[in-house]
Amino acid sequence: xxxxxxxxxPAARPVFPAEDRERIAAxxxxxxxxxxxxxxxxxRRFEASxxxxxxxxxxxxxxxxxxxxxxxxxxxxxxGREVVVPANTFFATAAAVLHAxxxxxxxxxxxxxxxxxxESVEPALTKNTAAxxxxxxxxxxxxxxxxxxxxxxSRGIALLEDAAxxxxxxxxxxxxGTFGRAGTFSFYPTKVVASGEGGMIVTDDERLRDDAxxxxxxxxxxxxxGEHTRLGYAWRMSELHAAxxxxxxERLDEFVANRRRAAAIYDEMLAGTPGVTxxxxxxxxxxxYYKYVAMLDGVIDRDALKRELREGSGVSLSGxxxxxxxxHEPVFAYLAQGPFPVAEDVCRRQICxxxxxxxxxxxxxxxxxxxxxxxxRMLRDEPLxxxx
Ligand SMILES: Cc1ncc(COP(=O)(O)O)c(C=O)c1O
Numbered sequence: 001x002x003x004x005x006x007x008x009x010p011a012a013r014p015v016f017p018a019e020d021r022e023r024i025a026a027x028x029x030x031x032x033x034x035x036x037x038x039x040x041x042x043x044r045r046f047e048a049s050x051x052x053x054x055x056x057x058x059x060x061x062x063x064x065x066x067x068x069x070x071x072x073x074x075x076x077x078x079x080g081r082e083v084v085v086p087a088n089t090f091f092a093t094a095a096a097v098l099h100a101x102x103x104x105x106x107x108x109x110x111x112x113x114x115x116x117x118x119e120s121v122e123p124a125l126t127k128n129t130a131a132x133x134x135x136x137x138x139x140x141x142x143x144x145x146x147x148x149x150x151x152x153x154s155r156g157i158a159l160l161e162d163a164a165x166x167x168x169x170x171x172x173x174x175x176x177g178t179f180g181r182a183g184t185f186s187f188y189p190t191k192v193v194a195s196g197e198g199g200m201i202v203t204d205d206e207r208l209r210d211d212a213x214x215x216x217x218x219x220x221x222x223x224x225x226g227e228h229t230r231l232g233y234a235w236r237m238s239e240l241h242a243a244x245x246x247x248x249x250e251r252l253d254e255f256v257a258n259r260r261r262a263a264a265i266y267d268e269m270l271a272g273t274p275g276v277t278x279x280x281x282x283x284x285x286x287x288x289y290y291k292y293v294a295m296l297d298g299v300i301d302r303d304a305l306k307r308e309l310r311e312g313s314g315v316s317l318s319g320x321x322x323x324x325x326x327x328h329e330p331v332f333a334y335l336a337q338g339p340f341p342v343a344e345d346v347c348r349r350q351i352c353x354x355x356x357x358x359x360x361x362x363x364x365x366x367x368x369x370x371x372x373x374x375x376x377r378m379l380r381d382e383p384l385x386x387x388x
Contacts, residue, residue, distance in 0.1 A: 008314035027243035042242035054175040056202035058209035061237040065186025068199035069096035078102030081130035087343035108340040115142035131158040136166035139290035168256040169288040195245030255357035259289035269368035275375040313370035
């Protein structure tokens with residue numbers, strides 16, 4: 001456990017204890033010595049470890065979370081068809097649909113879970129819908145996940161899970177990524193488990209697994225040669241990344257437990273604080289607290305709050321999930337339907353408190369105290385006429 005030496009809390013902090021750094025270095029030395037640099041024994045160990053932990057029969061390691069999404073979308077066959085994605089998600093969820101030849105169709109989100117719901121998805125479905133991508137924003141799996149699966153099944157549509165935020169998260173004992181046809185993870189540096197760059201597909205569908213293995217390696221029918229049977233890409237995971245990811249993955253339970261402890265401190269200290277309302281986690285959800293999301297009172301200027309917290313208390317809030325809905329992104333303007341009032345409101349008013357896998361109780365208390373004090377001051381300073 002780290003001690004707070006100065007009262008500064010960064011927005012994100014990847015955690016690599018000294019013993020892990022040594023293990024990773026030893027694995028990399030071995031890879032260099034043997035010349036096994038990509039898709040080798042470390043990648044296979046990483047895949048086996050993820051499959052075992054999430055309870056999926058198959059896992060396929062790839063170069064990024066975006067690649068993982070594009071591969072499963074290509075397997076499903078979204079080319080020339082529509083894919084429903086939440087208006088509030090990361091750019092890559094929708095971009096992967098376009099790269100796979102499909103058209104994203106945005107849908108609004110539920111204000112409590114920030115996820116798609118059957119009610120928001122239904123109006124976006126057409127005869128041409130191939131898939132729905134459920135995103136577990138902030139590491140919360142919505143209690144609606146089974147109803148979403150039922151809706152998709154009844155229409156012959158694939159339910160896919162973008163579980164980039166959701167390592168170690170689940171609902172009612174079932175791990176994120178195992179509710180639909182396939183789930184995808186990202187190991188980008190800010191994620192709960194990081195490999196530098198990397199991604200993973202989990203599935204119970206053997207054909208999807210076989211296809212993913214072909215897609216990730218230039219669409220080749222076999223690793224050591226063979227015909228190119230798919231329009232694949234250089235989506236392999238290197239052994240060096242696998243060494244990092246595998247070592248981090250073994251810390252998953254410890255990381256999530258620590259994140260939950262920090263979140264419990266936030267829950268307790270922020271309960272009833274004027275101006276800030278943490279999102280309440282619904283029953284049955286087992287969040288990993290990739291993000292701790294709270295909604296600000298509408299009169300509070302988020303940018304000013306972030307600045308005051310950083311300058312006055314040394315606290316950097318973490319990046320929002322997300323600050324701008326995708327239908328407002330210039331690159332997706334030509335696809336913009338809407339309005340999506342919930343997504344727009346959530347994007348405008350949310351903040352994410354910093355949560356680190358090695359966060360101390362003292363750090364969490366410092367964040368909560370600083371936030372409550374700064375918001376209180378901003379509310380007092382707010383001219384009354386602006387509060388109507
Ligand atoms: C929701 C979501 N989907 C997809 C991705 C893409 O993952 P990557 O950066 O590994 O390509 C990310 C994160 O970066 C993400 O947050």
